[in-house]
Amino acid sequence: MATMLAGRLEISSRKFDVREVPVPEPGPGQVRIKVRAAGVCLSDVHLIDGTLTPLFLETPEVTLGHEVAGEIDAIGPDVPDRWREGQRVALEAGERCGQCPNCVRFRDPCLQVRTRGVDYDGGWAEYALATQHTLIPIPDDLPFVQAAIVPDAVSTPWGAVTGTGQAQPARPAGVWGAGGLGAHAVQLLRLIGAAPIVAVDPLEAARERALEFGADLALDPGDPTLREQILALTGGSGLDVAFDMAGVPPVREQAVSCLGLGGRLVLVGLTPKPLTVTDGIGFSYRGQRLLGHYGSQPGAVEQLIELARYHRLEWSRSISGTYPLADAATAVEHLERKEGNPIRLVLVP
Known part of the structure; x- marks a missing residue:
């Protein structure tokens, strides 16, 4: 069985470590992403310190990371032809539950949104699964380290500024x-x-x-x-x-x-x-x-990627440092202590 490195958090003990786990296989409607960059957020710090607790996690531990960008590595059954191996994508930070009344009736918004890296395995790993509905194509000139932070560090304030506020x-x-x-x-x-x-x-x-x-x-x-x-x-x-x-x-x-x-x-x-x-x-x-306010409205990440595509926005100043995936715990410590006054630290598997 092929294995990979992943940053795993055991919820009951709040023990975090980076270790070998099986490489996941995509199921129906899913693709496997070769992760190229994954942001480190204060929410990740708060999950580790116990301030935050997953609402919908069905397993005793989870791979952290809700800010993710990479390349499609493998495609599962029932995925539309427009997605292809090697395509550069960012991943939405969450997805619909598929069970609440709004999801059953195809209404927005979902009443129980599941958050990547919180309620199901995220992107602090060499490979990550994503449903095809959560994929956002990114332009070739947008670096992965910048694209990765858009689904939260940028889209959350975008939603607050243009939507809630x-x-x-x-x-x-x-x-x-x-x-x-x-x-x-x-x-x-x-x-x-x-x-x-x-x-x-x-x-x-x-x-x-x-x-x-x-x-x-x-x-x-x-x-x-x-x-x-x-x-x-x-x-x-x-x-x-x-x-x-x-x-x-x-x-x-x-x-x-x-x-x-x-x-x-x-x-x-x-x-x-x-x-x-x-x-x-x-x-x-x-x-x-x-x-x-929590997260962003549907379509927010696409809007921001389009603004980046036409060079209305860029986030090179936002990347305060990069770390190998194996050093995820160090990145968490540096963010928690605000060493160097970071905007975003990014893991690069």
Whole structure:
């Protein structure tokens, strides 16, 4: 039996290691991908440390990795002819459950989306399986390391900016947390014409990076004049929309205080901590809203790949480092400690 390296997490013990496992064979409607790049996300860190737990995993352990790009290596039965061996693809970060009422009735969205590398085996491996519905062709001039991060690090803020948050041209927007998601949120807000854009991060290097990515103002959350500076920048009106990319409770309270009339706070960063709004009366009086967000809408990854195809977007600045698959644990440690203030670290099998 052929074997391969894979980064496996045992859920009960949260033990993670890279070891030899059988190479998977594609079933009906599936292809096998030779993985060329796989992103390392804070969600992976939180799965390992126990902060996050899979909702739908049916096995005691799972191969991590929901940001994946590579080449089709083998094709199973019932896969349409448009997919061929050697084709360059990125993989959607999740797929429909096929069982909920919306899936049975062919409606969007699925009510119980399964996440790759969480609810079923992902791409921290030399080979990975994917259903043909989750394949996104990528252009020859888009490097695998960049394509791999699109299905989460880029598409999640894209979904938050254009979908949940409904950011608008010439309207003020704020981003709290300028790391892996936040830096891309700034880039994407700039792309759609939001203005002004404010980035908030405690790290000076992250603030400088946010300015390079397109922010008009970058502030330290510990600055006692933060709210006053944002109000001054927006002519006293406050932010139209704010995005919590950090998943830190104090961030949310601060962001709410900077919202204007009808302002929206979009919760993108994940945390198990409770949600609180100190000034509940003011929040209601000003018609403000808290909006949860997870992942992206159908078609988001295709949109971003098309923008990259026509050179409206590129992510060379987003790749902070690459690691061999065998060193996945080291990559996780470096991300957890934020060594070098990374946007995205990528495993290269």
